Amino acid sequence: MLWLQAEERAGGGAMSTAISREKTAPQVQSDPRPKGARTRDRLLDLAFESMVTKGFAATSIEELADGAGISKSGFFYHFKDKHDLARAVLTRFRAHNDALFDRLAARARELSDDPLHSFLIFLKLYAEEVTPLMDLAPGCLVSTIAYQERCFAHDIRLANADMVEAWRARFRVWLEEIAAVYGQPAELELLVDAGWSAIFGAFTLAKTRGRADVVAAQVLLYRDTISRVFLQARRGG
16 A cells, blocks of 8 residues: 555545645644644655655655755754654554554444454445545555665665565454354465555556556455355355
8 A cells, every 4th residue: 555644534544544635735823733743744744755756765855844844954853864754654654554444444343243244344445445545645655665675774674564564464364264254265375465465556556547446446356356265165165
């Protein structure tokens, strides 16, 4: 994903989550946070966008400091080096997306006690949430770290992989709940991967084609597949 950082949207939460054009603009004076916190967030915003659009190697400390309106020495007040900054970017990215998934999952489970129905609702909510944000998404952080792995410190690569595995685990637990009620499909682990393949792949395809609706369409297609597979498992087919 993402890719997106949309926790600012709809009262908090995006698998989201997305850096908006407004977010990359200079902080306004009405922001009640201390100046240091505003500057740090500005650096994180700039770094996220630069990393996923130009690459980590092409992201310079001087450029980030200039964009944040601080000196190079001011950058080192907030971060030890570029890798320390990348760790903070990834940590915030995961927290934002975890918050989105938690919020949508809680809403879906409120709307239905049936694990299949609640999972289908979750996917529908996610599809609706992500579409308006696609024009604001500069790229996919997960893919950036995975494909530029030689540029990132080992612990950052491990943290990226751990984040993806944690997101896969979310789907696996939910699908196992569904299987306990509807029957166990032989390809449950493949269904877990199919969901994230649809999401990660759709972000790349949407960016390439310039079509914001691609991600939602793929998520809804995965939703139909889940429904069909488990209803068939219940029928014993």
